[in-house]
Amino acid sequence: xxxxxxxxxxxxxxxxxxxxxxxxxxxxARMTMIAESIQSATKRAACVNAxxxxxxxxxDRRLATALLLGKGHFESDFAQYxxxxxxxxxxxxxxxxxxxxxxxxxxxxxxxxxxxxxxxxDWDNMQGATPKATTLAAEHALELxxxxxxxxxxxxxxxxxAQAIAGFAGTCITMKPEKVQRQAAYxxxxxxxxxxx
Numbered sequence: 575x576x577x578x579x580x581x582x583x584x585x586x587x588x589x590x591x592x593x594x595x596x597x598x599x600x601x602x603a604r605m606t607m608i609a610e611s612i613q614s615a616t617k618r619a620a621c622v623n624a625x626x627x628x629x630x631x632x633x634d635r636r637l638a639t640a641l642l643l644g645k646g647h648f649e650s651d652f653a654q655y656x657x658x659x660x661x662x663x664x665x666x667x668x669x670x671x672x673x674x675x676x677x678x679x680x681x682x683x684x685x686x687x688x689x690x691x692x693x694x695x696d697w698d699n700m701q702g703a704t705p706k707a708t709t710l711a712a713e714h715a716l717e718l719x720x721x722x723x724x725x726x727x728x729x730x731x732x733x734x735x736a737q738a739i740a741g742f743a744g745t746c747i748t749m750k751p752e753k754v755q756r757q758a759a760y761x762x763x764x765x766x767x768x769x770x771x
Contacts, residue, residue, distance in 0.1 A: 577616075577639060580768050582609040584643050591653035593664065607705055608652060608683065608712075612642045615712035619720060632720040636768045641719045641738055642684070642712055644761035649685040657683055657708070659701040682711030690718055718742055730754065735761050 575583075585605040590596075596604065616638040621628035632638045650656040650670075655663050661670035661678035670678035670685060679687050681701045691697040691714050700711035722741020723734045729746045730736035736758040743749040 575769050577635060577769060577771060578609055578613045581612055581639055581643065582606055584764055584767065585609055585652065588647055588652065591651040591655075594654040596654055604654070604657065604703060605652070607703070607708055608646070608657075611705060611708040611712045612639055614709045615642065615716045618713060619716050631717060632723070635771055636765060637735075638716055638720070639768060640761045640765035641735070642716060643764050644757060645715060645719065645739070645742060646683045647760065648757050649680075650683045652683050654703075656685070657703045659703070682715070683708070684711055684715035686711070686714055686718070690714070715742075730758075733758065735765075 582605060585608055586602065590601060594601065613635075616632075616635040617623065619630060619632045619638055620635050621630045621633075622635075646652050653664070653668075655661065656670060659681070661672065661680075662676065664670070669676065671680040671687065672678050681688075681697055686697070686700075688694060688697045691700070696710055696714060700707050700714065719738045719742055723738045725741040726737040726746035729740060729751070736754050737746075739757045739761070740746050740749055740754045
């Protein structure tokens with residue numbers, strides 16, 4: 575089994591969000607798009623088929639895939655309404671980190687805020703269930719995850735997965751340690767299920 579197929583399998587094993595309205599075939603098509611976007615982002619991060627001037631931000635594509643699958647699961651459950659950019663139609667309390675006026679502050683399956691995305695025009699362009707928007711969202715999520723792999727050594731010594739998850743939240747102490755460890759355990763479970771490259 576290749577990494578793309580394993581990524582799709584992992585997505586299809588996740589329980590659909592309670593608000594999803596798509597048929598199984600429609601879900602498989604959307605999950606295929608997400609799997610392809612994740613794999614595109616991991617190849618870019620590892621400089622696969624890139625020129626000599628490319629500097630990898632995360633060479634381990636299995637780890638990159640597991641991090642994206644895990645964070646996507648915990649951030650949005652890859653919910654249809656989130657992926658399609660209809661946060662205002664989600665359940666109260668699950669509207670993409672909406673502010674007091676109900677305006678969504680996060681975009682995409684990885685729920686990134688505008689301030690974490692550069693250039694900022696990318697934040698607007700990563701909204702919606704299209705291959706281009708989904709790949710852009712995956713690339714930016716992976717940039718943040720890769721950049722935080724070693725950011726929180728005092729809080730999570732020797733555990734780069736927990737460090738990435740904690741750092742993704744903004745600071746090393748934003749998320750409760752129990753929640754970080756639960757998410758890290760899920761990422762490790764996914765990582766163990768992925769084939770070697």
